[in-house]
């Protein structure tokens with residue numbers, strides 16, 4: 327498999343002990359965690375692909391403490407690895423000898439302004455916490471991902487997280503006005519602007535968003551809120567293939583405009599896997615379909631009847647032979663039940679043995695061709711492999727996952743990860759796509775990046791890293807290889 331954990335950095339024990347003493351004196355000894363059992367859950371990521379090592383995990387409670395820790399580490403030449411909710415899927419949050427910095431105690435909502443439509447949240451707030459604060463003020467923070475109970479704002483920013491509402495509201499980058507960041511030398515950049523218009527030079531916040539902790543530690547952000555939708559219509563549609571799904575997408579967008587806020591696709595194998603393994607999931611359409619779309623319309627306007635609009639579109643699509651069946655949720659509970667069918671899919675796949683995953687994007691118009699051709703090539707490479715291509719079709723972002731053939735040895739199957747990467751990623755590159763749509767590069771895709779990223783872009787990235795982190799202590803070896 328391509329995901330062997332790297333050898334840990336060897337650091338001078340006395341130097342590290344001195345560093346930990348200094349930090350303990352500032353933030354309190356109980357927030358310098360060295361106990362093996364306490365560290366354990368922070369040293370393995372969700373899929374078990376990488377296992378980390380660290381002399382300690384430190385838990386600062388505010389920006390000044392983060393700055394103190396980073397400055398002390400810079401002085402001692404010890405790398406710092408920020409960790410939020412540890413739900414990242416590319417290994418970026420795993421330390422390999424460096425100090426683990428947990429942001430979980432920076433969990434205050436500093437301010438919420440329903441007129442400016444902004445919330446100032448510290449990096450350790452969970453996404454769920456921000457949702458609750460927004461809802462309490464009659465607003466919406468639209469980032470929507472299945473890990474929302476655990477993932478933190480700092481992690482969402484550092485991975486430029488996407489999710490199921492990008493179609494309407496954009497990624498984390500589009501949802502952010504300003505940042506506060508501790509730089510790798512311990513300086514604090516206060517960029518907590520809440521302005522919609524600010525043309526005063528380089529877009530610094532955009533460097534730190536998506537940097538996966540390699541340019542510093544984000545400690546707070548000004549996030550963009552929206553008025554809460556007054557109505558929504560959620561529907562599950564059965565259809566023959568992704569070409570039909572694309573036709574439906576165009577119909578919905580033509581009629582509903584930007585009220586179309588989610589458009590997700592999943593294949594029969596994905597649907598059956600969810601229904602078989604995930605408690606509480608219920609078949610929503612009577613028949614059996616090769617493909618399913620979960621579509622959501624939402625509106626903030628008074629009096630909009632989105633269900634009626636959706637039914638009209640589905641009737642026309644049915645007439646045109648594009649769709650086979652559709653159901654529109656009649657209540658919030660039913661809508662949540664439909665979403666569960668989609669959101670439970672990542673977890674459900676674990677029950678079907680080894681899964682080789684690709685988080686890729688192509689132009690939306692190329693999604694059907696991509697799915698068909700990638701499936702054909704993968705099935706030719708390993709007959710019996712079970713393709714589960716699903717995800718955010720409206721954003722061109724497909725999770726092209728491959729479950730092992732029934733009865734195959736899991737380790738033998740996972741040993742083919744590299745070979746499947748070449749098949750899928752070469753095709754993606756040929757279609758003008760990206761090998762990482764929303765999960766980032768981390769360690770998992772670091773060595774592949776030079777194969778697909780423009781060489782000048784890579785030189786610019788290396789120059790930015792060298793300018794902001796000349797000593798190379800900010801999450802070294804992630805995204806870009808260490809020199």
Ligand SMILES: Cc1cc2nc3c(=O)[nH]c(=O)nc-3n(C[C@H](O)[C@H](O)[C@H](O)COP(=O)(O)OP(=O)(O)OC[C@H]3O[C@@H](n4cnc5c(N)ncnc54)[C@H](O)[C@@H]3O)c2cc1C
Nearest residue numbers: 410411412413414418478480481482484487488489539544
């Ligand atoms: C069930 C499930 C569903 C998911 N669905 C989606 C989805 O739909 N869309 C999507 O985009 N992702 C998804 N993810 C991936 C993951 O949840 C996101 O990447 C999330 O944004 C990571 O947040 P975290 O707090 O867990 O970060 P972590 O995993 O702790 O860290 C991720 C990266 O960010 C860095 N980092 C963390 N905090 C900071 C900080 N304060 N400053 C600087 N760097 C920092 C880490 O060093 C690491 O490189 C999913 C994951 C799971 C398990």
